Amino acid sequence: MKMMTAxxxxxxxxxxxxxxxxxxxxxxxxxxxxxxxxxxxxxxxLSKNFGGFSNSPxxxxxxxxxxxxxxxxxxxGIPVTTQSENAKFYDQDDRARGS
Numbered sequence: 001m002k003m004m005t006a007x008x009x010x011x012x013x014x015x016x017x018x019x020x021x022x023x024x025x026x027x028x029x030x031x032x033x034x035x036x037x038x039x040x041x042x043x044x045x046l047s048k049n050f051g052g053f054s055n056s057p058x059x060x061x062x063x064x065x066x067x068x069x070x071x072x073x074x075x076x077g078i079p080v081t082t083q084s085e086n087a088k089f090y091d092q093d094d095r096a097r098g099s
Contacts, residue, residue: 070080088096
């Protein structure tokens, strides 16, 4: 940015009053508040989207090995006769455990 001389600054400021400068500053502040609201909404949306994305690698890995997992249990001596993605397990008080 090129520097102004004192004469150029005086000429540019001619006609400005405190009220005009204050009004311009207030208008600028209102615009900044609007930008801040938009920014916060975008960050919130991005966080929500990224949160959903962060679960995807685990889901992918799980789905790749789920169908053959019973063989690994059999290899270490644990007989598996049933496999279900949505099985629920209950304790003695009929409270669900796991998902």
